[in-house]
Amino acid sequence: MTLTIHPPKSSDTIISDNFGNNIVISDGGKNISLKLKAENKKREIGTINLEERYLEVKRIKAKHLFRKTNSYGFNHYILSNAKKFDKVMISDDDGRWLIPIKLILEKGHFLHFKNDGFELQIFLSLDIITNLGQDCTYF
Secondary structure, three states, X not given: OOOEEEOOOOOOEEEEOOOOOEEEEEOOOOEEEEEOOOOOOEEEEEEEEOXXXXXXXXXXXXXXXXXXXXXXXXXXXXXXXXOOOOEEEEEEOOEEEEEEHHHHHHHOEEEEOHHHOOOEEEEEEHHHHHOOHHHOEEO
């Protein structure tokens, strides 16, 4: 996938993919959102905790869980190119987990709903998330 970095408007950095979707980094590099080509509004991806080096993402199980594989999706480009964080703090209705990006990239599976206008996503199953062992932390 070829990405184009657009000049920032105000203090935002905008990264575009081949499908016309934009990753928007704002608030001094702390907030990440996604503007899909097929939609008019941005979707909040998460907030970076710069001191602790994690991306905090919030999920509502009924809305965000991909039921077919019982998994949560993450933007692959953001995770594979992260420089300001190396873990993801995911919280849902059942708890919070601190997961190394490396684990998501190694154990996740790819789905790309490009016909629906979505970006390349990597999915990590709830079975892996809830049985993380020593690699991850449950709160």
